Amino acid sequence: xxxxxxxxxxxxxxxxxxxxxxxxxxxxxxxxxxxxxxxxxxxxxxxxxxxxxxxxxxxxxxxxxxxxxxxxxxxxxxxxxxxxxxxxxxxxxxxxxxxxxxxxxxxxxxxxxxxxxxxxxxxxxxxxxxxxxxxxxxxxxxxxxxxxxxxxxxxxxxxxxxxxxxxxxxxxxxxxxxxxxxxxxxxxxxxxxxxxxxxxxxxxxxxxxxxxxxxxxxxxxxxxxxxxxxxxxxxxxxxxxxxxxxxxxxxxxxxxxxxxxxxxxxxxxxxxxxxxxxxxxxxxxxxxxx
Amino acid sequence: xxxxxxxxxxxxxxxxxxxxxxxxxxxxxxxxxxxxxxxxxxxxxxxxxxxxxxxxxxxxxxxxxxxxxxxxxxxxxxxxxxxxxxxxxxxxxxxxxxxxxxxxxxxxxxxxxxxxxxxxxxxxxxxxxxxxxxxxxxxxxxxxxxxxxxxxxxxxxxxxxxxxxxxxxxxxxxxxxxxxxxxxxxxxxxxxxxxxxxxxxxxxxxxxxxxxxxxxxxxxxxxxxxxxxxxxxxxxxxxxxxxxxxxxxxxxxxxxxxxxxxxxxxxxxxxxxxxxxxxxxxxxxxxxxxxxxxxxxxxxxxxxxxxxxxxxxxxxxxxxxxxxxxxxxxxxxxxxxxxxxxxxxxxxxxxxxxxxxxxxxxxxxxxxxxxxxxxxxxxxxxxxxxxxxxxxxxxxxxxxxxxxxxxxxxxxxxxxxx
Numbered sequence: 001x002x003x004x005x006x007x008x009x010x011x012x013x014x015x016x017x018x019x020x021x022x023x024x025x026x027x028x029x030x031x032x033x034x035x036x037x038x039x040x041x042x043x044x045x046x047x048x049x050x051x052x053x054x055x056x057x058x059x060x061x062x063x064x065x066x067x068x069x070x071x072x073x074x075x076x077x078x079x080x081x082x083x084x085x086x087x088x089x090x091x092x093x094x095x096x097x098x099x100x101x102x103x104x105x106x107x108x109x110x111x112x113x114x115x116x117x118x119x120x121x122x123x124x125x126x127x128x129x130x131x132x133x134x135x136x137x138x139x140x141x142x143x144x145x146x147x148x149x150x151x152x153x154x155x156x157x158x159x160x161x162x163x164x165x166x167x168x169x170x171x172x173x174x175x176x177x178x179x180x181x182x183x184x185x186x187x188x189x190x191x192x193x194x195x196x197x198x199x200x201x202x203x204x205x206x207x208x209x210x211x212x213x214x215x216x217x218x219x220x221x222x223x224x225x226x227x228x229x230x231x232x233x234x235x236x237x238x239x240x241x242x243x244x245x246x247x248x249x250x251x252x253x254x255x256x257x258x259x260x261x262x263x264x265x266x267x268x269x270x271x272x273x274x275x276x277x278x279x280x281x282x283x284x285x286x287x288x289x290x
Numbered sequence: 291x292x293x294x295x296x297x298x299x300x301x302x303x304x305x306x307x308x309x310x311x312x313x314x315x316x317x318x319x320x321x322x323x324x325x326x327x328x329x330x331x332x333x334x335x336x337x338x339x340x341x342x343x344x345x346x347x348x349x350x351x352x353x354x355x356x357x358x359x360x361x362x363x364x365x366x367x368x369x370x371x372x373x374x375x376x377x378x379x380x381x382x383x384x385x386x387x388x389x390x391x392x393x394x395x396x397x398x399x400x401x402x403x404x405x406x407x408x409x410x411x412x413x414x415x416x417x418x419x420x421x422x423x424x425x426x427x428x429x430x431x432x433x434x435x436x437x438x439x440x441x442x443x444x445x446x447x448x449x450x451x452x453x454x455x456x457x458x459x460x461x462x463x464x465x466x467x468x469x470x471x472x473x474x475x476x477x478x479x480x481x482x483x484x485x486x487x488x489x490x491x492x493x494x495x496x497x498x499x500x501x502x503x504x505x506x507x508x509x510x511x512x513x514x515x516x517x518x519x520x521x522x523x524x525x526x527x528x529x530x531x532x533x534x535x536x537x538x539x540x541x542x543x544x545x546x547x548x549x550x551x552x553x554x555x556x557x558x559x560x561x562x563x564x565x566x567x568x569x570x571x572x573x574x575x576x577x578x579x580x581x582x583x584x585x586x587x588x589x590x591x592x593x594x595x596x597x598x599x600x601x602x603x604x605x606x607x608x609x610x611x612x613x614x615x616x617x618x619x620x621x622x623x624x625x626x627x628x629x630x631x632x633x634x635x636x637x638x639x640x641x642x643x644x645x646x647x648x649x650x651x652x653x654x655x656x657x658x659x660x661x662x663x664x665x666x667x668x669x670x671x672x673x674x675x676x677x678x679x680x681x682x683x684x685x686x687x688x689x690x691x692x693x694x695x696x697x698x699x700x701x702x703x704x705x706x707x708x
Contacts, residue, residue, distance in 0.1 A: 008550075012517040113340060120537060120566050121570075136551075214538045214545075216338075217340075218336070257522075263507040264509075266509040
């Protein structure tokens with residue numbers, strides 16, 4: 001294969017990684033702080049796409065405004081899930097929250113099916129058909145926009161966790177929950193903040209991707225499965241692990257499809273997850289956070 | 291006097307008894323007995339193929355509603371009405387098996403579905419064992435071939451095309467009209483995807499064409515990013531791409547095909563004629579080719595139709611007048627199932643499932659949304675499809691249903707019962 005093709009594969013891999021990174025980051029935040037495997041984030045990814053779609057199509061809102069709208073709504077919904085479902089169940093053990101998360105995913109999928117129908121939707125990208133072409137390597141303007149926004153969101157969360165007071169409190173809560181409570185950190189409020197942030201990231205991913213791919217109420221299921229594998233691979237609760245894991249899995253999927261066969265590409269994330277569980281059960285960068 | 295009085299009393303008793311008897315036994319309206327036939331539908335009502343499944347069910351529901359509102363139809367002196375029950379098979383073998391078992395437990399008399407090949411293959415032995423006739427919509431060749439024989443599913447029929455019916459004329463059109471001989475193939479990794487690609491390849495090679503690489507199969511139905519496979523296709527030296535997937539997948543393939551600037555032909559299944567695909571892809575689908583199955587007479591065509599599609603128009607009008615929307619091919623599956631059973635029952639004069647299916651398989655022709663045709667002994671609908679494309683975003687029919695049979699013929703009835 002020539003250099004152009006290899007570069008195109010790299011662009012494709014980066015783009016796939018962007019969506020995974022946003023969802024995986026939210027998942028790992030919730031797991032790090034609350035030890036909940038929140039599969040319902042898949043439904044928030046889907047709802048982000050629908051909010052953006054209806055905001056642009058029905059309300060005539062600009063696509064650039066629809067993305068923060070989607071983030072706000074899915075963030076609020078995630079907070080509600082956290083307060084009304086997960087928090088009461090958490091004291092009874094992790095298995096119940098796991099089952100509840102799957103239940104919420106299915107309920108939201110079916111509510112969306114009932115509300116929006118099973119038809120495929122596609123948001124018209126504000127960038128139209130615009131593309132950057134270098135030789136035969138193609139990057140659409142929308143893809144470039146998604147990559148930039150993803151980088152900004154990931155960077156923002158990283159900086160927020162590292163340098164702001166609530167961010168430091170979240171990290172403290174994840175690393176030493178008892179000690180954090182002893183020094184007066186409000187774990188309940190911070191837990192809800194983690195839900196809000198994770199929900200907003202999932203909504204952003206759904207809204208950003210919905211202008212590139214047709215979606216229906218079931219679009220979040222595959223994304224959440226792969227993102228969960230990424231979180232385990234990167235290290236449950238590890239923020240850098242989620243980002244590096246998304247990059248590794250996204251690129252590995254692309255290169256597997258490119259050089260081996262597409263039928264193995266979707267399985268590579270799960271294969272990596274199994275390998276890492278044998279070799280390093282805490283995940284690739286699990287120690288940093290967990 | 292005593293005798294006369296006795297005779298009068300006796301006559302009165304007899305008359306009263308006759309009147310009472312008549313009044314008690316015959317309905318005041320003189321209406322015949324009503325029989326309700328239950329048809330179960332095993333369809334993907336959730337998951338990646340939910341829209342297709344729900345539209346199929348909607349087609350059946352509207353057909354039943356209109357028939358029942360008209361008072362039902364007469365079979366051997368009785369009035370027959372339909373009743374529908376449905377189960378979600380989620381387009382996958384395991385839930386499809388559960389759905390089939392639930393329909394058997396609900397004692398349905400006939401079954402429509404599944405829409406998905408892997409699901410239909412899982413259900414076929416269950417319905418065969420329960421002696422419940424199954425009207426299948428899925429395309430995998432095996433469903434009217436080896437799998438049907440293994441299951442002993444002698445009461446199952448396929449309502450519409452199978453992979454060979456769709457892919458033979460498409461491959462022929464590619465080679466003989468467009469001179470596309472070198473193909474790159476991609477498909478979902480299911481019985482549907484593999485059957486379609488296999489049949490396309492078979493006819494392509496028979497006509498001197500070839501695949502430039504082994505087909506690429508993607509695992510998750512509902513996958514939406516195809517850029518890597520399409521990048522491989524772009525660098526493969528192929529004249530054209532054949533891509534087989536569900537509607538959502540084909541929207542992704544088509545948009546990313548244009549994004550990456552692929553300068554080759556694109557051939558797909560009849561899912562490319564789906565209105566949802568048309569709405570999402572629009573003029574970006576111009577020049578893409580697919581088999582057309584459903585024709586309600588609305589779209590422009592470049593030939594004179596040999597056969598009017600009466601049932602398609604009837605269904606189309608019913609949807610417009612009742613539900614205020616345009617009917618699709620998917621609606622035709624459910625609508626067609628109900629009308630196939632109705633016509634077979636009327637002709638047979640019975641609602642007995644085995645007798646009805648013997649009539650369906652007798653070679654008699656039935657008026658259905660996809661044409662007027664009969665069924666081969668292996669259960670396959672003896673029907674054909676044409677070739678369509680998009681021109682300025684509008685669905686346009688290029689050749690008629692007889693294309694595959696014209697010289698060089700690439701499809702005959704004997705090819706359909708392999």
